[in-house]
Amino acid sequence: MVKEFEDLKKELEKLPKAQQKEWVDNWLDEIKWSSKFESSQNELEMLAREASEEYRDGKTKDL
Incomplete structure (x- = not known):
């Protein structure tokens, strides 16, 4: 084990x-x-891309 631990x-x-x-x-x-x-980086990247596309296409609303 490392010394710090x-x-x-x-x-x-x-x-x-x-x-x-x-x-x-x-x-x-x-x-x-x-x-x-x-382990979920690919899924998160896909969701981020999807959200960006929806924002760009005007399919989002301000909160």
């Missing part, structure tokens, strides 16, 4: 258990989100 672990161990769990849960969610986001 070991340093982080030492700092986390200083926190109360509930705060440690909250912190770790948040980071695990972030890792899952990042993985999903990376």
Whole structure:
């Protein structure tokens, strides 16, 4: 494991258990989100193109 992670672990161990769990849960969610986001780049690019075309064609409304 990288040194920075070991340093982080030492700092986390200083926190109360509930705060440690909250912190770790948040980071695990972030890792899952990042993985999903990376795997959906083609779909996101397609949706962005579609939205741009709709905007260009006047098919959108201001919010």
